[in-house]
Amino acid sequence: MNTSFFRIFTGAFLIWFLSQGTLQAQQPGEPFTFSTRRILDESTQIIDQETGKRVTVRDAMRLIDTVPRSHHLEPVFDEYAQVSSYKLRPLTVEEKQTGAVNSRDLSKRPKVGDVMPLFVMKDVNGNVYRSTALRGQVVVLAFLLELKKPFWNANGAKALDDLISPSRATVNPIVLGVVGTSRTAINEILKTETLPFIPIPDAVGFHQKFSIMGFPSYIVIDRAGKVAAVIEPGEGEQLKEILLKIN
Numbered sequence: 001m002n003t004s005f006f007r008i009f010t011g012a013f014l015i016w017f018l019s020q021g022t023l024q025a026q027q028p029g030e031p032f033t034f035s036t037r038r039i040l041d042e043s044t045q046i047i048d049q050e051t052g053k054r055v056t057v058r059d060a061m062r063l064i065d066t067v068p069r070s071h072h073l074e075p076v077f078d079e080y081a082q083v084s085s086y087k088l089r090p091l092t093v094e095e096k097q098t099g100a101v102n103s104r105d106l107s108k109r110p111k112v113g114d115v116m117p118l119f120v121m122k123d124v125n126g127n128v129y130r131s132t133a134l135r136g137q138v139v140v141l142a143f144l145l146e147l148k149k150p151f152w153n154a155n156g157a158k159a160l161d162d163l164i165s166p167s168r169a170t171v172n173p174i175v176l177g178v179v180g181t182s183r184t185a186i187n188e189i190l191k192t193e194t195l196p197f198i199p200i201p202d203a204v205g206f207h208q209k210f211s212i213m214g215f216p217s218y219i220v221i222d223r224a225g226k227v228a229a230v231i232e233p234g235e236g237e238q239l240k241e242i243l244l245k246i247n
Contacts, residue, residue, distance in 0.1 A: 045085035046073065060088050072101050079118040079131075081205030109211040110219055110227045117210075121176060121200045124186050129176060129200075131225065138173040138228075138246055139221040140164070140239070142197050143212045147181040147189055151215065154193075160216070161196035163236055167243035173220075178203045222246055 040057060048055050064071050072091055078084040095101055110116055121129045131139075142160065145151045164175060177197035179186070186199045200206075210219065214233040220242050222228040229242045 047085065047087055049087050049089040055088060060086075063088070069096055069099070074103075075208070077205055077209035079120045081119070081121075081203060081209045083205075103208060104211045104213055106211055106213075108209075110230060112227050112230060114227055115225055116219070116221045116227050119206065119209075121178070121203065121206070123176075123198050124183050124190070124201055127198075129174075129198075131221070134174065134221070135225040136223050138171045138223060138243070140173045140175045140197075140243070141206075141210075141219040141221070142175055142177045143207055143210075143215060143217045143219075144177055144179045145215040147177075147179055147186065147195075147199070156216075157193070157196055159236065163240045164196060164243065166240060167246075171243055171246060173243060174198070176200050178206050180204045180207070220246070 042057055044057055046055050046057065046060050047053070060071075060073060064073075070091060071088055072095070074087045074089055075083040076085045076087055091101070116131050119129075119131045123129070164173065167173060175197040177195060177199045179199055179201065180203065181189075181199070181201055183201040186201050189195070190199075206212075216236070217233055218229070218231040218236075218239050219227060220229040220231070220239065228246055229238065231238045231242075
């Protein structure tokens with residue numbers, strides 16, 4: 001393909017995308033409206049990772065257009081798991097070779113022994129769960145893709161309940177099911193099913209914020225608000241073990 005044509009086409013596409021595309025972001029006074037959209041425009045905060053300085057959408061677009069496949073606009077998630085700003089960063093060697101952007105950075109995943117990064121979640125009934133307010137209680141964040149087949153069924157519900165039940169009489173953890181399912185769909189599910197957790201709807205942003213790589217995954221938070229365990233898919237028995245040992 002002619003290089004000049006490619007650049008013209010790419011530039012035109014980016015202009016269309018940036019003018020038409022919308023992204024989830026917190027709006028003033030609407031911290032829990034996960035359907036809220038914010039247009040990516042000149043008011044959007046973009047920080048250049050290499051310089052630490054703010055750049056405009058136009059300048060970011062110009063850089064991406066001038067040197068194709070060189071940079072990526074990476075969303076930065078706030079405590080509500082909504083996009084509050086963007087980071088303009090160079091693509092890694094691997095990303096350039098594969099042509100695929102890695103949206104899960106393991107270095108951003110909560111680490112055992114560290115204080116859990118601030119989060120604020122809201123369930124289908126409007127109850128708010130702020131990480132700092134949950135201190136003094138053991139919390140389990142159960143990250144699930146969707147509450148529908150093939151990702152979720154009665155067997156999955158029983159399996160998770162079996163992992164948590166042995167510790168309910170002693171630790172009685174607060175279990176938040178961080179799912180991508182909508183509020184409306186969850187309310188329909190609750191009419192016929194009992195879930196072994198408090199469902200947090202429309203929570204895909206938290207999957208990205210905490211760099212969740214697979215499902216189901218779990219993060220256990222102790223009474224001091226520190227990460228007690230990060231449990232990968234297929235290692236669910238560790239959840240039962242840590243809950244039986246935790247003070």
